[in-house]
Amino acid sequence: MNTFASVIHILTLLTTALMAGLFFSYSFSVNSGLSQLNDSAYLLAMQSINKAILNPVFFICFFGTVVLLPLNAYLQYDGRLTINFSLYGLSAAFYIIGLFGITILGNVPLNDTLEAFDLGNSSQEAIKAMRETFEDPWNKWHSIRTIAVIISFLLLSIATVLPKR
Structure with missing residues (x-):
């Protein structure tokens, strides 16, 4: 493997691992903490997190x-269709479809709806309804994309350690 390919490979492992870690830790720490908040606090926290992550x-x-x-x-x-190449390709597909695609088509529209919600001028009933509209679908999509990025990283890692065949 040439130097450029090696650098790209290392950067790919690093960024995929970072994304898997981010989504995994969010699932098993942030979501758990947020679920304990009352409706107003939950929506305010999610609005804040959704802004903060855009960095x-x-x-x-x-x-x-x-x-x-x-x-x-x-x-x-x-030039050959090897197991390693297939695993690299599957890793890309899981990330692009399962993480990126789900985020763009599932989570981002929910985030945009939440961002447009005027928490300060809404009734308790409207706040409760917004949480019910947002939380379960967002968490469902988030769980799918978390599994997808973990699979992506796992496939990339397996391809990295397998002997070239």
Whole structure:
């Protein structure tokens, strides 16, 4: 493997691991804590988190991995359809469809709806209804994308340690 391919491979492992860790830890710590909050506090916290996550470090890892995974697979391709290449390709597919696609098509529209909700001028009934509209679907999509990114990282890791065949 040449130096450029090695650097891309390491960056791909790093960004995929970071994204898997972020989504995993969110699932098993942040969501658990948020679920204990009352409706107003929950919605306010989610609005705040949804703003805070839109930062350069997150964007570099989130979007960078969309580019790095297929690029890594391409750079690992040696003209043969090997198990390693197939695993690299599957890793890219799980990330792009299962994490990126679910985020764009499932979680982001829910986040946008929540962002537009005027928490300060809403009744308790409206606040309760917004939480019911938001929380379960958001958590369902989040669980799917968490599983997808963990599978993506697992496939990438297996392909990395398997002997080239």
